Amino acid sequence: MTASGVRLLEGRPIADEIRIAVAEDVATFAAANGRAPGLAVVIIGRDAPSTVYLEQILRGCAKVGIHAEFVELEGEATERSVAAAIRRVNADPSVDGVIVQMPLPPTIRLRAVIDAIDPAKDIDGIHPLNAGLLRLGYDGFLPATAHAAVEILRRSGIEIAGRDAVIIGRSAVVGMPAAFMMVKEDATVTVCHSRTRDLAEHVRQADIVIVAAGRPGLVTGAMLKPGAVVVDVGINLVDGHVVGDVDFASAVKVASAITPVPGGVGPLTNALLLTHLIRAAERQASARHALARRATAREPSEREPSEREPSSTEPPEREPSSTEPPEREPSNTEPPEREPSNARPGPSAAPRGDR
Numbered sequence: 001m002t003a004s005g006v007r008l009l010e011g012r013p014i015a016d017e018i019r020i021a022v023a024e025d026v027a028t029f030a031a032a033n034g035r036a037p038g039l040a041v042v043i044i045g046r047d048a049p050s051t052v053y054l055e056q057i058l059r060g061c062a063k064v065g066i067h068a069e070f071v072e073l074e075g076e077a078t079e080r081s082v083a084a085a086i087r088r089v090n091a092d093p094s095v096d097g098v099i100v101q102m103p104l105p106p107t108i109r110l111r112a113v114i115d116a117i118d119p120a121k122d123i124d125g126i127h128p129l130n131a132g133l134l135r136l137g138y139d140g141f142l143p144a145t146a147h148a149a150v151e152i153l154r155r156s157g158i159e160i161a162g163r164d165a166v167i168i169g170r171s172a173v174v175g176m177p178a179a180f181m182m183v184k185e186d187a188t189v190t191v192c193h194s195r196t197r198d199l200a201e202h203v204r205q206a207d208i209v210i211v212a213a214g215r216p217g218l219v220t221g222a223m224l225k226p227g228a229v230v231v232d233v234g235i236n237l238v239d240g241h242v243v244g245d246v247d248f249a250s251a252v253k254v255a256s257a258i259t260p261v262p263g264g265v266g267p268l269t270n271a272l273l274l275t276h277l278i279r280a281a282e283r284q285a286s287a288r289h290a291l292a293r294r295a296t297a298r299e300p301s302e303r304e305p306s307e308r309e310p311s312s313t314e315p316p317e318r319e320p321s322s323t324e325p326p327e328r329e330p331s332n333t334e335p336p337e338r339e340p341s342n343a344r345p346g347p348s349a350a351p352r353g354d355r
């Protein structure tokens, strides 16, 4: 709680709790599998803007006993060499999860990364299979930042069901997945973006505002409904300081709760990524065990000569949850909502840098 009475939704204490649980899960996994869970971070050139963030992830992994390392490519890497590096980690049984530096250099299309990454190791939820699972309400890998934006509300005990939420930003990595998660939490959701006509009018109706636009000062206190809850996902460097997309000074006078920047969504994002890695590691290990049990249950003479270890492109064994029904929606009597035929291109065509 601040002097103005607004509640600060801080990510760090929640992230610390998550890391304690992750460290226990890592120890359990290592005892059962004889190795720590492994993360590969594909980085294209050490001078990439996200290097500091990626190094933070590596340090975070080391603290909880996860084996994490950079797979480093030259700054002038081609799409082919990036895809080849991703395929190598896909095939490496000691690597359970893969993340790729974002934003990518302008010469590498996200499509090249998406086409190469094994959905079972896609712990930041960029593959269309995981995006599709989220869209249909199934249990795939969530993009960690969008997950953090919603998780900070849940873990702070903010009521979501039945409330009006406005999401500002429609990117494939933050805005849209956050919107689908909020729908799953039973909020009534409006997605605003750069072509929204009257942003303030929409924001004024919202009980919960999630801002992920990359525009410092976009949302001010004057736009908020009194008592609104504000989640600021934005990370912007202004005059050497990291600031969010919300004008914090005016927003705290109107909001009932708000995430600070830095210290809100960011720390939680990294911690949740580790939980995704554990989940990936456990799923792949149990699929391997199931396959090994099946193989030993049969006489060697019965085995097909072509029988082999699971390849990283065989999803059904490893993705049992993708076949489990979603908790609630969608009902099978309702056709899935369709985008209009002139809908914006999907993630593989225009994933980031959406205006």
Ligand code: NAD
Pocket (backbone or CB within 6 Å): 145, 168, 169, 170, 171, 172, 173, 174, 175, 192, 193, 194, 195, 196, 199, 212, 213, 214, 215, 218, 233, 234, 235, 236, 265, 266, 269, 351, 352, 353, 354, 355
């Ligand atoms: P993006 O550029 O891909 O998308 C920005 C979105 O904001 C677009 O959909 C666009 O339509 C919308 N937008 C832009 N200007 C707007 C305006 N004036 N009014 C309404 N909508 C507008 O960005 P992104 O990758 O989705 O990231 C969004 C923000 O989140 C950035 O600041 C980024 O740095 C930050 N981010 C934070 C974390 C974290 O861990 N906290 C992680 C990733 C990204």
